[in-house]
Amino acid sequence: MPLVVQKYGGSSLADADSIKRVARRIVDTRKAGNQVCVVVSAMGDTTDELLDLADAVSPAPPERELDMLLTAGERMSMALVSMAIANLGDSARSFTGSQAGVITDDVHGKARIIDVTPGRITEALGAGHIVIVAGFQGVSQNTKEITTLGRGGSDTTAVALAAALNADVCEIYTDVDGIFTADPRIVPTARKVDRIANEEMQEMAASGAKVLMLRCVEYARRFNLPIHVRSSFSHREGTWVYQPQGEDDDVEAPIIAGVAHDRSEAKITVVGVDDSPGQAASIFKAIAEGGINIDMIVQNVSAVSTGKTDVSFTLPKTDGQRGVQVLQAIKDQLGFESLQYDDQIGKLSLVGSGMRSNPGVSATLFQALADNGINIEMISTSEIRVSVVTKDDQLDDAVRAVHTAFGLDSSDGEAVVYGGTGR
Amino acid sequence: MPLVVQKYGGSSLADADSIKRVARRIVDTRKAGNQVCVVVSAMGDTTDELLDLADAVSPAPPERELDMLLTAGERMSMALVSMAIANLGDSARSFTGSQAGVITDDVHGKARIIDVTPGRITEALGAGHIVIVAGFQGVSQNTKEITTLGRGGSDTTAVALAAALNADVCEIYTDVDGIFTADPRIVPTARKVDRIANEEMQEMAASGAKVLMLRCVEYARRFNLPIHVRSSFSHREGTWVYQPQGEDDDVEAPIIAGVAHDRSEAKITVVGVDDSPGQAASIFKAIAEGGINIDMIVQNVSAVSTGKTDVSFTLPKTDGQRGVQVLQAIKDQLGFESLQYDDQIGKLSLVGSGMRSNPGVSATLFQALADNGINIEMISTSEIRVSVVTKDDQLDDAVRAVHTAFGLDSSDGEAVVYGGTGR
Numbered sequence: 001m002p003l004v005v006q007k008y009g010g011s012s013l014a015d016a017d018s019i020k021r022v023a024r025r026i027v028d029t030r031k032a033g034n035q036v037c038v039v040v041s042a043m044g045d046t047t048d049e050l051l052d053l054a055d056a057v058s059p060a061p062p063e064r065e066l067d068m069l070l071t072a073g074e075r076m077s078m079a080l081v082s083m084a085i086a087n088l089g090d091s092a093r094s095f096t097g098s099q100a101g102v103i104t105d106d107v108h109g110k111a112r113i114i115d116v117t118p119g120r121i122t123e124a125l126g127a128g129h130i131v132i133v134a135g136f137q138g139v140s141q142n143t144k145e146i147t148t149l150g151r152g153g154s155d156t157t158a159v160a161l162a163a164a165l166n167a168d169v170c171e172i173y174t175d176v177d178g179i180f181t182a183d184p185r186i187v188p189t190a191r192k193v194d195r196i197a198n199e200e201m202q203e204m205a206a207s208g209a210k211v212l213m214l215r216c217v218e219y220a221r222r223f224n225l226p227i228h229v230r231s232s233f234s235h236r237e238g239t240w241v242y243q244p245q246g247e248d249d250d251v252e253a254p255i256i257a258g259v260a261h262d263r264s265e266a267k268i269t270v271v272g273v274d275d276s277p278g279q280a281a282s283i284f285k286a287i288a289e290g291g292i293n294i295d296m297i298v299q300n301v302s303a304v305s306t307g308k309t310d311v312s313f314t315l316p317k318t319d320g321q322r323g324v325q326v327l328q329a330i331k332d333q334l335g336f337e338s339l340q341y342d343d344q345i346g347k348l349s350l351v352g353s354g355m356r357s358n359p360g361v362s363a364t365l366f367q368a369l370a371d372n373g374i375n376i377e378m379i380s381t382s383e384i385r386v387s388v389v390t391k392d393d394q395l396d397d398a399v400r401a402v403h404t405a406f407g408l409d410s411s412d413g414e415a416v417v418y419g420g421t422g423r
Numbered sequence: 424m425p426l427v428v429q430k431y432g433g434s435s436l437a438d439a440d441s442i443k444r445v446a447r448r449i450v451d452t453r454k455a456g457n458q459v460c461v462v463v464s465a466m467g468d469t470t471d472e473l474l475d476l477a478d479a480v481s482p483a484p485p486e487r488e489l490d491m492l493l494t495a496g497e498r499m500s501m502a503l504v505s506m507a508i509a510n511l512g513d514s515a516r517s518f519t520g521s522q523a524g525v526i527t528d529d530v531h532g533k534a535r536i537i538d539v540t541p542g543r544i545t546e547a548l549g550a551g552h553i554v555i556v557a558g559f560q561g562v563s564q565n566t567k568e569i570t571t572l573g574r575g576g577s578d579t580t581a582v583a584l585a586a587a588l589n590a591d592v593c594e595i596y597t598d599v600d601g602i603f604t605a606d607p608r609i610v611p612t613a614r615k616v617d618r619i620a621n622e623e624m625q626e627m628a629a630s631g632a633k634v635l636m637l638r639c640v641e642y643a644r645r646f647n648l649p650i651h652v653r654s655s656f657s658h659r660e661g662t663w664v665y666q667p668q669g670e671d672d673d674v675e676a677p678i679i680a681g682v683a684h685d686r687s688e689a690k691i692t693v694v695g696v697d698d699s700p701g702q703a704a705s706i707f708k709a710i711a712e713g714g715i716n717i718d719m720i721v722q723n724v725s726a727v728s729t730g731k732t733d734v735s736f737t738l739p740k741t742d743g744q745r746g747v748q749v750l751q752a753i754k755d756q757l758g759f760e761s762l763q764y765d766d767q768i769g770k771l772s773l774v775g776s777g778m779r780s781n782p783g784v785s786a787t788l789f790q791a792l793a794d795n796g797i798n799i800e801m802i803s804t805s806e807i808r809v810s811v812v813t814k815d816d817q818l819d820d821a822v823r824a825v826h827t828a829f830g831l832d833s834s835d836g837e838a839v840v841y842g843g844t845g846r
Binding site: 016019020023050053054056057058059060061062064065066068069071072073075076078079080082083084086087092093094 | 442443473477483485489495501503505506516517
């Protein structure tokens with residue numbers, strides 16, 4: 001019997017009626033002849049409400065206790081979904097992350113899954129039950145403490161369970177129809193894509209596409225697991241995130257998968273750095289020691305007259321001020337002239353595995369931006385991605401221009417709803 | 424270092440401010456030189472809200488899933504109390520019932536504690552932490568499923584943990600000042616008692632006094648553990664529930680501990696039963712097989728002329744209709760004449776270990792009722808208790824009359840607030 005793992009996010013579980021609707025879909029999947037293991041997020045606003053409560057008793061709650069508190073959210077939704085399934089005459093068993101064997105490291109708030117030992121899940125599935133598992137949570141290997149997985153945690157739980165159970169597919173249910181060629185709120189002519197290679201999805205997620213979280217895609221890619229991203233509000237096919245098998249599998253794929261954008265970053269430029277070995281290392285060692293993740297780095301060749309150069313990099317806006325402080329603290333040691341900080345930027349990324357065999361993609365991209373009067377502040381590329389940083393207020397125009405230039409606009413321009421997932 | 428176990432009910436944890444107040448009290452207890460282990464109920468109305476959610480998705484939710492849902496309530500409150508303690512600069516660790524080693528049988532919804540293995544609690548206390556434990560919940564020995572303990576469950580968790588940890592005292596915090604000689608909402612002159620023997624408390628609880636649940640008192644008595652019932656809203660001493668040591672310990676205790684009352688029962692009279700061996704056995708075998716707990720039983724001698732008798736018994740109102748159905752189903756087999764059902768009754772119980780050595784208590788009780796024109800429908804006695812059933816609308820008068828007749832009225836008649844505990 002095929003085994004299907006499904007994941008439902010908070011927006012699909014907003015209230016009792018939503019839960020009943022999801023239960024009906026789960027029971028239908030079971031009746032169609034599948035074993036079904038379901039991963040659920042917390043209902044609608046539950047997590048925010050719990051965070052508000054925590055904030056009301058303590059401005060800086062201990063992370064262990066915060067994890068204990070937040071995991072109550074999925075516990076509630078998994079029990080309610082199980083009850084709703086029982087009410088339809090089928091039989092469901094709910095399991096916490098710990099009971100489901102989701103073993104993590106011991107970093108509270110953003111634990112990483114290091115093993116999945118789903119003995120109780122396998123047993124319950126074998127006994128004919130539908131299984132409901134709390135997403136976003138696990139138990140730490142060494143300390144046996146309850147942990148949470150951080151952003152995208154429930155998607156990751158679903159993929160990790162699907163891999164451990166050797167499932168046939170992992171269905172990620174959300175409030176949009178699938179993966180789009182661009183955010184339809186910015187590009188009304190964006191199209192849902194039927195399939196996307198997981199390496200492309202990985203670049204899209206890393207570049208700001210919010211429907212699937214990066215770590216979940218990485219996990220699925222590592223275990224060669226197909227993901228079907230689809231809407232819990234319709235029965236339409238969504239987007240399949242697949243693993244190409246051999247070189248020929250991609251032949252008919254479009255050159256470009258989509259245009260992602262990201263407004264979450266800021267830019268720091270270190271002006272007047274000596275162009276001598278070790279300067280960049282010193283800068284980014286200091287940043288890393290501050291616990292700050294950086295994204296793009298650009299360094300130009302130095303002006304011959306001065307022997308000085310400028311180094312620019314992007315980092316999360318939320319870490320922006322700290323990044324500046326870290327560098328100011330070592331200004332004398334590094335001997336740079338000044339720092340420039342800009343959080344009014346946006347990043348556009350063009351992603352497609354066809355870039356490998358199609359030279360000229362970058363040129364087309366830059367021309368499209370130039371034709372629309374959009375200035376490029378930074379450029380960064382990978383094998384299947386080109387990213388540019390623009391002024392924040394030019395980003396939407398940039399995304400539309402590039403989407404059109406690469407022939408991604410749909411002919412009918414149907415209105416679609418596009419949203420982000422929670423966790 | 425002395426070890427104190429404290430239990431806080433939902434009314435003491437109604438909102439963020441209440442939680443901060445409770446945290447302050449816990450930290451003060453720790454600073455006074457005690458190890459502190461705290462058991463918490465769910466916040467205020469949380470349990471009712473969760474039950475409403477369950478009801479909205481299923482009219483008859485599976486008990487396993489209901490337990491999974493409800494245990495989220497204590498999980499939230501224990502994490503929040505821990506955070507509030509951390510915010511006061513002290514260190515707290517929260518543990519679920521399962522983590523705290525509360526091992527139960529596998530009856531969902533009303534599990535009984537069969538063992539407590541508090542290894543993680545002892546370890547955390549030894550490391551200098553304050554420990555917060557979720558009340559009302561455990562894990563089943565055989566099936567490793569999450570269970571709840573039913574009514575009075577959090578009090579029982581506290582007493583069981585106190586026994587297993589060999590604590591010096593178990594403090595039960597509630598929203599009243601302690602145990603009263605009668606319900607002050609009915610008897611404004613009722614007094615708080617400073618101490619009460621646990622056998623008396625047991626009879627009071629079994630007779631309808633709601634501040635402490637019967638099973639918690641039974642547990643404390645079995646393990647010879649002192650309980651201090653007190654208000655979380657003041658710093659006054661409450662009521663000590665103690666274990667008399669030897670016969671002399673009770674010498675100075677008052678003859679009467681208090682007057683309890685109970686409106687939760689109904690009465691069934693089986694009219695015209697053959698006065699032959701085995702008739703009563705047949706009646707109560709059928710009731711027991713229906714899963715119905717009965718309280719008082721009264722059978723009069725039969726009229727010589729007919730050889731028939733009447734058998735009356737009381738049972739929870741909630742089981743009343745089912746009790747009638749069970750007996751109607753075996754009417755032909757038993758050969759009784761008819762059934763009378765009355766749910767407009769109340770029960771008054773006078774409790775005191777001094778009754779043993781003071782004959783005449785019953786006579787004084789019956790005289791007080793007679794003087795006030797109150798008719799007695801049933802009488803039942805134990806070694807330290809006399810209970811009478813009256814009409815529901817005469818019960819309050821009866822309680823006041825008896826309270827006065829036994830000299831229990833306070834001289835100052837101070838206004839007190841008296842309420843029930845949740846779970």
